Amino acid sequence: MLEFLLRFFGRDTASSKKVAKERLRLVLVHDRAGVSPHLLESLKNDLIKVISEYLDIDTDGLEVSLTHENDAVALVANIPVLRVKRTFKSIQEPAFKV
């Protein structure tokens, strides 16, 4: 009953169109990543390339995935570090800040 009254007075805050759009946005992140399995694979390879400049990593144990938490999608990468390089090829100075 209360719910009815609230809706009646237009306090049902999220209009159903907003809900629809938000649900679509989230579901399409997964659909699109799923449709092109290459996406995560090629992202993974690029990550390995970049990170290997700084750290020795276990490329076999590396996992990259998209997760769904609350109302957000996150890119989660689990990258086992074998050792930190003593020296690295610094291409540009700001590499320190990365």
Add this chain to the structure above:
Amino acid sequence: MGEVIVITSGKGGVGKTTTTANLGTGLASLGKKVVLVDTDIGLRNLDVVMGLENRIVYDLIDVVEGRCRLKQALIKDKRLENLYLLPANQTRDKTAVSRQQMIDLTSQLREEFEFVLIDCPAGIEMGFKNAIAGAEKALVVTTPEVAAVRDADRIIGLLEAAEMEPPRLIINRLRPEMVRKGDMMDIEDMLEILAIDLIGVVPEDQYIVISTNRGEPAILDKHSRAGQAYRNISRRLLGEEIPFINWEAGSFMSRIKKLMGLG
């Protein structure tokens, strides 16, 4: 050499056949020589929407299997001189035709016609792959619903992967009063999500049901709002710049009421 345009959607029942019939009729009334190809083998519908179901002798499968010449299978429209239908077969299934056969068929048709419109079946399997095989352009039909837009997104990805021209979007069954209340996704929402160009918006319209009952596309009815939308899309297909009708702004009366503070 004519253009081959496939009308597709992913999800079933969103208006592909209705759109094919109306745009074909629209282009033909603008003087173009048009053929409609029903590739929904086993579930043919385009013939009844066009009111031509009693004239079918041969069908698409008869043509590809060589039981008749292409010309013999083409059914002339009742109303327009330069409009033809190549019906689907009703007893076989989607595997009865191959991609190569579709490519051959469409290249034969494009010699003869300025526009070849292909009514695609729902789904992403064989029937879809056959329907797009010989087409260089695609129109993706969706309705303002989560499932339909999601499937449209999938289809757009598959069309991209098939290296076709970027498809254009038709939003069908828009209900302006629901959009105004915030209970239906609006045009901008869908364009933002799907990130493709819009070619037209067709409102929900009871004339569609009436005209399907009669077997006369709604575009021939000058009172039909959906017909008006389809007339505009037909012209846009010819490259004309036709401003979009602002369905979301409400009817003339509701705008007056709003101005007077009554609505």
